[in-house]
Amino acid sequence: MTPSGILESALYVDDLDKAEAFYRDVMGLEVLTRLEKRHVFFRCGDGVLLLFDPSQTVKPPAPDARLPVPPHGTTGNGHVCFRGTADEIERWKAHLGKHGVEIEADFEWPQGGRSIYFRDPAGNSLEIAEPRIWGL
Numbered sequence: 001m002t003p004s005g006i007l008e009s010a011l012y013v014d015d016l017d018k019a020e021a022f023y024r025d026v027m028g029l030e031v032l033t034r035l036e037k038r039h040v041f042f043r044c045g046d047g048v049l050l051l052f053d054p055s056q057t058v059k060p061p062a063p064d065a066r067l068p069v070p071p072h073g074t075t076g077n078g079h080v081c082f083r084g085t086a087d088e089i090e091r092w093k094a095h096l097g098k099h100g101v102e103i104e105a106d107f108e109w110p111q112g113g114r115s116i117y118f119r120d121p122a123g124n125s126l127e128i129a130e131p132r133i134w135g136l
Contacts, residue, residue, distance in 0.1 A: 010050040011078045012057075013122035016040055019051050022121050026099045027082075049080065081115075081127040089114055092128050109133045 013019040020040045023029045029042035029049060038056040042049045054073035061068045084092060093103060096118055104125075105117040113133035118126050 006047060008048040008050050009080050010052060010072075011080060011120070011122070011124045012054040012074055013051050013120070013124070014053070015121065016051065016053055018121040023049065023051065026096070026101065045083070077119075077123045077125055079125040079127070081129050083131055084128040086114060086130060089116055089128055089130070092116065111135070 016034075016037065016039070020031065020034065023040075023042050024031055029044055032041045032043055032048065034040040037053060039050060039052045041051070052073065054075065057073045058071050060071050093106070093116060096103065101118050103116050103118050105115070108114050111133065113130035115127050115129040115133060120126055
């Protein structure tokens, strides 16, 4: 058995309001749902990006919880890579610059394909890359 793909990816943030504004207004993602002080979820292509406050998700669900999601979370910065074409990456660089987002790295991979790296307000490492960096 092999999964057919990744449905959702999670990052952990210390300020949901700042993170929501960044991913909605800068990254252009559609908010799917928000639970105050716990999480905000976004549609991203055919997947979902989950942003959690780790201080809340480490708590076990209440015994009568409608959705008994087990505790989870992490500390430190995470990483997510968004898919983009070469032209889109160039446009992203300009767009991010207009929003004051610093590009930390911009390079061509030895096997082909380009990546740019930058940070969200929580310090998570974000990347936009051509799928061919993975032979896709």
